[in-house]
Every structure is written in structure tokens, then in C-alpha cells.
Amino acid sequence: MSSVVKDTHHDEHPSGIMRWITTTNHKDIGTLYLWFAMIMFFIGGLMALVIRSELFQPGLQFVDPQFFNSMTTMHALVMIFGVVMPAFTGLANWMIPIMIGGPDMALPRMNNWSFWIMPFAFSMLLSTLWMDGGAPAGGWTLYPPLSLQTGDAFPFLIFAIHFMGLSSIMGAINIVATILNMRAPGMTLMKMPLFVWTWLITAFLLIAVMPVLAGGVTMLLTDKFFGTSFFNAAGGGDPVMFQHIFWFFGHPEVYILILPSFGVVSAIIPTFARKPLFGYSSMVYATASIAFLSFIVWAHHMFTVGMPLAGEVFFMFATMLIAVPTGVKVFNWVTTMWKGAMTFETPMLFAIGFIVMFTIGGFSGLMLAITPADFQYHDTYFVVAHFHYVLVPGSIFAIMAACYFWLPKWTGNMYPETLGKIHFWLSTFFVNLTFFPMHFVGLAGMPRRIPDYSLQFADYNMIASIGAFGFGFAQLIFLYLIIKTIKGGSKATDQVWEGAEGLEWTLSSPPPYHSFSTPPVIK
Amino acid sequence: MKEKKLNIKTAKKLIFICFSMFLFSFALIPLYNVICDVTGLNGNTSNLKEKVDSYTESVSSKKLNIQFISHQPNNKKLTFKPSEFEMEVSPGKIYSTMYLATNNTSSNIVGQAVPSVSPNEASKYLKKIECFCFEEQTFKPGEVTNLPLYFAIDEKMPKRIKTVTLSYSFFEIMNVSKKN
Numbered sequence: 129m130s131s132v133v134k135d136t137h138h139d140e141h142p143s144g145i146m147r148w149i150t151t152t153n154h155k156d157i158g159t160l161y162l163w164f165a166m167i168m169f170f171i172g173g174l175m176a177l178v179i180r181s182e183l184f185q186p187g188l189q190f191v192d193p194q195f196f197n198s199m200t201t202m203h204a205l206v207m208i209f210g211v212v213m214p215a216f217t218g219l220a221n222w223m224i225p226i227m228i229g230g231p232d233m234a235l236p237r238m239n240n241w242s243f244w245i246m247p248f249a250f251s252m253l254l255s256t257l258w259m260d261g262g263a264p265a266g267g268w269t270l271y272p273p274l275s276l277q278t279g280d281a282f283p284f285l286i287f288a289i290h291f292m293g294l295s296s297i298m299g300a301i302n303i304v305a306t307i308l309n310m311r312a313p314g315m316t317l318m319k320m321p322l323f324v325w326t327w328l329i330t331a332f333l334l335i336a337v338m339p340v341l342a343g344g345v346t347m348l349l350t351d352k353f354f355g356t357s358f359f360n361a362a363g364g365g366d367p368v369m370f371q372h373i374f375w376f377f378g379h380p381e382v383y384i385l386i387l388p389s390f391g392v393v394s395a396i397i398p399t400f401a402r403k404p405l406f407g408y409s410s411m412v413y414a415t416a417s418i419a420f421l422s423f424i425v426w427a428h429h430m431f432t433v434g435m436p437l438a439g440e441v442f443f444m445f446a447t448m449l450i451a452v453p454t455g456v457k458v459f460n461w462v463t464t465m466w467k468g469a470m471t472f473e474t475p476m477l478f479a480i481g482f483i484v485m486f487t488i489g490g491f492s493g494l495m496l497a498i499t500p501a502d503f504q505y506h507d508t509y510f511v512v513a514h515f516h517y518v519l520v521p522g523s524i525f526a527i528m529a530a531c532y533f534w535l536p537k538w539t540g541n542m543y544p545e546t547l548g549k550i551h552f553w554l555s556t557f558f559v560n561l562t563f564f565p566m567h568f569v570g571l572a573g574m575p576r577r578i579p580d581y582s583l584q585f586a587d588y589n590m591i592a593s594i595g596a597f598g599f600g601f602a603q604l605i606f607l608y609l610i611i612k613t614i615k616g617g618s619k620a621t622d623q624v625w626e627g628a629e630g631l632e633w634t635l636s637s638p639p640p641y642h643s644f645s646t647p648p649v650i651k
Numbered sequence: 652m653k654e655k656k657l658n659i660k661t662a663k664k665l666i667f668i669c670f671s672m673f674l675f676s677f678a679l680i681p682l683y684n685v686i687c688d689v690t691g692l693n694g695n696t697s698n699l700k701e702k703v704d705s706y707t708e709s710v711s712s713k714k715l716n717i718q719f720i721s722h723q724p725n726n727k728k729l730t731f732k733p734s735e736f737e738m739e740v741s742p743g744k745i746y747s748t749m750y751l752a753t754n755n756t757s758s759n760i761v762g763q764a765v766p767s768v769s770p771n772e773a774s775k776y777l778k779k780i781e782c783f784c785f786e787e788q789t790f791k792p793g794e795v796t797n798l799p800l801y802f803a804i805d806e807k808m809p810k811r812i813k814t815v816t817l818s819y820s821f822f823e824i825m826n827v828s829k830k831n
Contacts, residue, residue, distance in 0.1 A: 234658040297669055305661040309654060339669045343676025358680060361765055362822030369683055373676055436771055 141641070149244070152236035153641060154221045159538075160243050161218025162531075166607065168210035168250065173600050175203040180562075180596040182579050183589050196579035197265035198257070204268035208385065209292045210250055212519065215527045216388040217242075217299045220327050223534065224303060226632045226639060227321050229312025229648045234305035242298035249291035256281035267577060269374055270345065272359040272367050276352050286349045293338040300334035303327055312631075314650030318409065321630055325412050326391030329419045333380045333387075336423075341377040344370060368433050375426035383422045386518060387415060389486075389526030390457055393479045395630070396533050397461050400476035401468030402627040407460040414453035421450050431502045440499045447497040451490065458487055473625070474548030478529030481521060481556050489517030492567065507577075510570025516563045520599075521556070528555075528606065535613055536620035540638040543613040547605060554602035561595030714739050715804065715813055721750065722820040728756045729790065731764075731821045734797075742804040745780060750798040750819065754790035761789050762823040764798075769816045776805035777815060784819060 141147050141156075148160060178199045182190050191199070221239065225232055233239045256263040261279015264270075270285075278285065307320070307328045320328075347358040348370070357363020359370045390411075398405045405411065427435060427443045435443075461483050470476070492514040496502050505511060536542050565588035570576075574585045581589065620637040631650075635643050717740050719733035734749040754760050764784040768774035779785075783798035790796055804815070 235662060238662075301662050301665045301669075304665055305658045308661055309657050335665055335668050336672055339673035340676040340679075343673050347677075347680075361820060362763065362824065364765075366683075369680060372683060373679055376676075376679070434769075434771070 150240070152232075152240050154225050154233045154236070154239065155538075155639070155641065157233075157239050157243050158218045158220075158222030161214045161221060161246075164243070164246055165211050165215035165218060165527075166610075168206055168214070169603070170607075171254070172203050172206035172211055173603065175199045175206065176596060177600055179203065180593040183581070184593040185590065186581055186583055186586050188580055191579070193579045194262055194265055197267075197577060198263040200577050201264045201266065201268050202253070202257070205253060205264075206250070207519070208268070208381075209289075209296075210246075212385045212523045212527070213292075213296055214246060216327075216330070216385075216523075217296070217303075219323075219388065219392070219527070219530050219534075220299075220303050222538065223632060224306055224324055224327060225310065226635060226643055227324050227630060228307065228310065228315050229631050229644050229650065230306060230310030231642065231644050232310075233302050234310050235302045238298050239302050242295045242302065245291050245295040245298075249288045249295065252284050252291070253288035256284050259284070269378070270348060270370075271374075272348060272351065272370050275348065276359075282352060283349065286345045289345050290342055293342045296334050297338050300331035300338075303331040304335070307331075312644065312647040312650055318412070319650065321391075322394035322405065322408070322411055322415075323388070323391030326387045326394075326415050329415050330384050330387045333384050333419055333422065337377045337380040337384075340373060341381075344373040344377065347373075368430070371430050371433060372427070375429045376423075378429065379426040380419070380422040382515075382518075383418055385523050386486075387418070389482065389523050390415065392526045392530040392533070393461060393482055396475050396479040396529055397464050399533075399625050399627045399629070400473060400479075401465045401470050403464055403468045404629075405460065406463040406466075407456070410456055411460055414456040417453040418450060421446065421453070425450065428497055428502075431499050432506045444497055444499045448494065451494055454490060458483060458490075473532075474543070474545065474552055475529045475533035477549065477552045478525050478532065481552065482525045482529065485521030485525070485556075485559070486518055489514055489519075489522055492517065505570065507575055508570040509566045509574045509576055512576050513563050513566035513570055516566070520563065521559050525555075531606075531610065533625075534632075535610065536624045537632060537635075537637050537639065539614050539617075540620055540636075541613050541617035542620050543609055543617065547609050551602060551605040551609065554605070555599060558595045558598035558602055562592050562599055563595075565589075565591045565595075713810065714741055715808070715815065716740075717804070718814060718816045719748065719750075720816060720818045722818065724821065724823055729754060729760055729762075729821060729823075731819075740804055742776075742806045742808055745801060745803045747799060747801045750783065750800065752788070752790055752796045752798060752821070754792055754794050754796075757792045759789055759791060760823060761787060762821055763787050764819040764821045767818045767820070769818070770812065773808065773812050773815045776808040777817065778803050778805055787824065 141153070142150060148156065151157060151160075178191060179196065182188070182196055221233065224230075259280045261281060264275070264278050264281050264285045266275035266278060276282070307324055311320070317325075347356070350356040351358050351360055351365075357365040359365045359367045361367065394405055394411060425443055425447045427439060428447045431440055431443070465480075472480075492510065496505055496511065496514055532543060532548055569581075569585045569588045572585065574581055622635065622637055623633045624637060625633075631644075631648060632639075634648065716737055718737050719735065721732050723729055723731040730751075730753040732751055734751055738746065738748065740746050750764075763786075766779075766782070766784050768777055779800070779802045781799060781801040783800065788796070788798070802817075
């Protein structure tokens with residue numbers, strides 16, 4: 129990436145590796161976050177392929193069940209904490225200062241620190257794969273007492289989670305401080321791009337719930353090593369208590385993983401529809417409502433633990449209520465496209481793919497919200513299908529859309545458009561081939577987190593495995609395309625896209641190492 | 652450097668929120684217990700002796716079934732089961748039954764039984780007058796122990812509840828048994 133900044137003014141910084149280790153520049157740190165997410169994406173993807181190889185046919189073929197369970201657990205931890213969260217933080221680092229006309233992030237030294245904790249956290253987590261007793265295999269939700277039976281890996285897992293949490297909290301504090309204090313004069317809150325708005329709300333969610341996760345896993349740690357009984361029934365504790373604490377974190381967490389995607393899509397759709405976003409303020413209020421509701425729905429993950437009827441009814445209706453602000457968003461995106469002069473460049477394709485497939489995931493979420501139906505769906509592949517639809521063609525597609533959308537701005541070069549479109553169509557085809565059949569096997573009763581299954585599920589599982597390998601290999605195109613664009617290509621203009629509006633498009637492509645040292649004038 | 656001061660001020664406020672949320676996660680434990688005790692959710696029954704005299708005055712004519720079940724550690728060290736599995740009881744009257752525990756090992760087993768009531772709603776109305784679950788139990792090697800239980804059902808028990816299940820899970824207290 130050094131070519132990106134070579135010909136800009138006053139870019140005094142150490143060269144080579146020290147540039148990246150000591151950097152406090154928001155663009156450098158954004159790049160680091162994005163590359164970190166890319167590496168983790170392939171590691172987590174490899175784990176998914178181990179899972180899908182084993183499930184290609186019924187019976188045990190390649191791995192033993194313990195290792196299989198490690199793979200499902202580690203795949204989830206890597207993809208959530210190592211891919212989606214850092215990728216969005218990377219986008220925030222790159223884009224937020226130049227979207228609001230600020231010179232850099234508010235707390236640049238802390239910014240450096242919050243990135244460089246991540247490689248240590250994940251080395252610690254991944255090192256558990258080679259430990260006695262194996263990597264954590266009790267599921268990413270870490271329910272006791274099962275998770276307390278983890279071998280030597282247990283303290284490494286807990287401290288890795290502490291470090292990831294610390295990193296995201298510091299990132300979030302930085303983002304809130306940047307958005308509140310570093311805006312150019314005239315950039316009022318209600319003039320901010322929606323990506324900035326969604327990130328402001330996401331950052332508050334992070335600040336509110338990551339410490340709760342840290343508290344919960346600390347209790348697990350003391351239960352295992354220091355004789356406390358927070359979750360141990362023999363000592364007067366209750367394992368269900370952990371589930372309440374975990375999902376009090378866990379449900380806002382799923383919105384942390386999706387809200388920035390809403391921001392990305394809200395930036396891309398108006399650009400390629402060549403119309404301003406429909407219902408800007410309703411989008412802001414919808415995001416805030418989703419964030420608020422996310423705190424009062426956590427127990428819908430636990431309908432089958434034996435809650436009283438009143439609780440089940442409350443959590444069912446509160447959960448269904450979330451469909452309203454989400455529906456407002458989908459409606460606004462569709463209305464923005466309505467009668468627009470649309471063109472279908474790769475970022476737009478990913479954004480439209482996001483709207484369609486995220487909505488499919490949203491609908492299966494509504495099915496799961498219905499308490500009596502959930503007793504049937506709970507812990508089946510239907511749940512797996514649901515959350516993969518909102519996370520892969522949801523969050524991941526939005527991240528890819530963002531990369532295609534801003535890559536010409538970041539590098540100064542256009543990416544090869546045809547290859548980008550091939551990447552989109554292959555990804556879309558294979559992602560549906562992988563996850564759509566999971567709805568059927570789930571409704572038919574196939575349990576999740578299981579290395580073997582009954583014969584009647586064989587055909588759909590084979591289809592899903594073929595899809596997973598197709599999707600995995602299609603992502604190599606993405607990697608190749610990004611490296612190729614960084615190295616060269618046709619030069620991008622400052623505005624890059626015909627319909628693009630916003631401060632970031634007034635800068636040169638690539639932007640100077642230090643941008644907006646003097647604040648821009650906002651009309 | 653007014654801006655820098657402002658940023659640090661904002662960061663301090665946010666760190667304070669973080670810290671309070673960390674403490675809140677620990678506060679959830681007592682909160683949860685208080686809510687469960689007050690409402691009787693989660694099948695938590697009181698582990699305290701109830702006053703005897705309040706239940707001997709009037710005996711209601713309606714009957715209901717009470718079932719006894721047990722959960723023992725799955726290491727076969729202890730056999731722990733109720734002496735009778737089902738009883739027909741009238742609310743307001745005191746009944747007694749027995750659980751039996753056999754220590755199958757050659758060393759002492761120390762532990763405690765933890766009660767749970769299903770349906771959750773019934774837990775408020777099941778009153779224990781004397782129960783082995785109030786204290787720790789020590790079982791000598793090879794010994795068969797009778798564990799008495801005296802209880803009554805409150806007359807206020809909702810009529811729609813026809814069957815109540817009382818379950819005891821026995822948990823070994825590991826550190827103590829190792830010392831012996």
C-alpha cells in the first residue's frame with residue numbers, strides 16, 4: 129500500500145514495518161484492520177470447510193467429533209470477533225474522519241493500541257488448536273457447565289475474549305469521541321452520512337455490552353479456577369444465569385454486526401440510483417430504535433430453558449417489534465431505488481444482494497421469534513440457516529460492497545469491473561446453494577453442532593457442502609482483485625462514481641496521508 | 652489544544668460507562684436471584700423452614716398429586732432416590748416422605764441436595780417444614796441413609812395445577828470429600 133501515499137504532501141512517517149507498528153494515522157490503521165479481517169476471513173473459512181467436508185456425507189470420515197466441535201466453536205469466534213467486527217472498525221477508521229471533515233481520529237495513540245491488541249488476542253485463541261484437550265469445543269456461546277470442561281485451552285480462550293473486548297471497547301470510545309468532537313464546522317448531527325450515524329449507535333452498543341461479556345467470562349474463569357459458584361448449582365449458582373448474562377451481551381452484539389452494514393448500504397444505494405436517500409431521518413430513528421430494542425429481547429435465545437409463560441410472551445412480542453424499524457429501512461432502500469437512474473456496478477450488486485438476502489434472513493428470524501414454533505426450530509439447522517443468511521449475504525456482503533465502493537478512493541485505481549461482477553454472481557449463487565438447503569434439513573429436524581446425521585438429510589448436506597467450497601474458492605477472486613487494484617489499474621477520478629456525494633469524494637484518489645488539516649466548508 | 656482536552660473528557664465519560672456496565676454484569680447475579688425469589692420463577696423454592704401451625708387449621712377437600720424425582724451424580728458413587736414416587740395430598744395438611752441415599756464407595760461422601768419445583772408457578776405454594784436439603788449431608792461408606800421430608804401444600808395453590816413435581820439434585824462437595 130506504500131504506493132498509495134507516495135506522492136502526497138508531508139507524509140513523514142517511518143518506512144517499512146515500523147510504519148505499520150507505530151502508526152497513529154487513521155488511514156493506516158483502517159488498512160491494518162481490513163487486512164487483519166481478510167486474513168481471519170480465510171482462516172475462519174478454512175474451518176468452515178473442515179465442517180462442510182465432514183458433513184458432505186453421513187458417518188464420520190475426516191475428523192473426530194471433538195475436533196469437529198472445536199471447528200464449529202472456533203469458526204464462530206474467528207468470524208464474529210476476527211472478521212466482521214475488525215472489518216467494520218477498519219471501515220470506520222478509514223471513512224469516518226474523511227466523511228465528517230475531521231483531520232484524524234480523536235485519540236490516535238489509543239487507536240494504534242486498539243488495533244495491535246487484536247493480533248495477540250487471536251494468536252492466543254488460535255494457539256489453543258495445538259493444546260492438550262483441544263481447542264474450545266463447547267460452542268461460541270460458552271455455556272457452562274460444558275464450557276468449563278475445556279482443557280488447557282480454557283484460560284487462553286477467556287483472556288483472548290478479554291483482549292478482543294478491550295480492543296473493541298477502545299475502538300468504540302475512539303469512534304464516539306471522533307464523531308462527537310471532530311466534525312467540521314457546519315456538519316451537524318443530522319447532516320452526517322448514515323454510515324457515521326450507524327457507527328455512532330454501534331459504538332454505544334459496544335461500550336454498553338462488551339463489559340458485560342467480559343464480566344460473564346470472568347465469572348466462568350473464577351468458577352473454574354477459584355472455587356466460586358456463579359453458575360454451579362452445587363454451590364447455589366445457576367447455569368441458566370450465564371445464559372442471561374451472555375445473551376444480554378449477545379443480542380446487542382448481533383446488531384453490532386449488522387448496523388454498520390445498514391450504513392454502508394445507505395451510502396451505496398443513493399449513489400447508483402442517482403437519487404438522495406429516501407427518508408434520511410426515519411433511517412436514523414429506525415437505527416436508534418433497533419439499538420434500544422436489542423436490549424430487551426435477549427431471552428428469545430433461551431425460549432426452551434423453562435421460562436415462565438409471561439416471559440416467553442414478552443420476549444416474543446418485543447422481538448417481533450424489531451421487524452418494524454428494520455422494515456422501515458428496507459422500505460427506504462427500495463423507495464430510494466424506485467424510478468432512479470440505476471446502474472449496476474459491483475458495489476451496487478452487492479448492496480442489492482444484501483437487501484434481498486438479508487430480508488430472507490430477517491423473515492426466518494421472525495419465524496424463530498414465535499415461541500411455540502421455536503421449540504421445534506431450537507438448535508436445528510434452521511437456526512444455522514437463519515444467522516448465516518443475516519451474517520454472510522448480510523454483513524459480509526455489505527463489507528465487500530464497501531470495499532468495492534471505496535477501493536478506488538483508497539488506492540486511486542479502479543478495480544477490474546468484470547472480475548468484480550463475476551465475484552458477485554459466484555458468491556451469490558454459492559452462498560444460496562450453501563445455506564438455503566439448511567432451512568429444509570433444519571425444519572426436518574437436523575440438529576446443529578453435530579458431526580454425523582441421519583441418512584434422510586444426506587442430499588441437502590451434500591449440496592450445502594458443494595456450495596461452501598464454491599463460495600470459499602470464489603473469495604480467492606476477491607483477494608486477487610484487491611491486490612491487483614492496489615498494485616495498479618486505470619486511474620480513478622476524485623469523485624469515482626458519477627452519483628457519489630459526500631466529503632470523502634472531494635478529496636483526491638488516493639486521499640493525502642493527512643486530510644482536512646483545515647476544516648472543509650459545509651454547505 | 653482545546654480539542655484534545657475535549658476528546659479526553661469524552662473518553663473519560665465513556666470509560667466510566669464501560670466500568671459501570673462491567674459492575675452491572677456482576678449485579679445481575681443478585682438481581683436475578685431476587686427476581687426469582689420474589690416471583691418464584693425458575694422453580695426456586697425457599698430453603699427456609701415454614702411455620703407449622705398455619706397449615707393445620709383447615710383441610711381443603713380438593714386433592715392433587717405430588718411426584719418425587721431425584722438426580723444423582725452420574726458417577727455411580729451414590730444411589731439417591733425417593734422412597735415413594737407419587738402421593739395424593741390435600742392442601743393444608745402436613746405430609747412426610749423419605750428419600751434414600753446409599754453410599755456405594757469406601758469413603759465418605761459430603762454433599763447437598765438442591766430442590767426444584769415444576770411447574771414454576773407451584774413453587775410458591777409448596778411449603779417445606781423440615782427438609783434434608785436445608786443442610787449438608789455426610790454419607791458414611793456403605794451406609795443407607797433415610798432422608799426425611801415434611802411438607803404441606805398451601806391452600807392458595809391455583810386450582811388448575813393438578814400435579815406438582817418436586818425434584819432434588821444431589822451435588823457432591825468435592826473439596827471436603829477429598830480431605831476425608
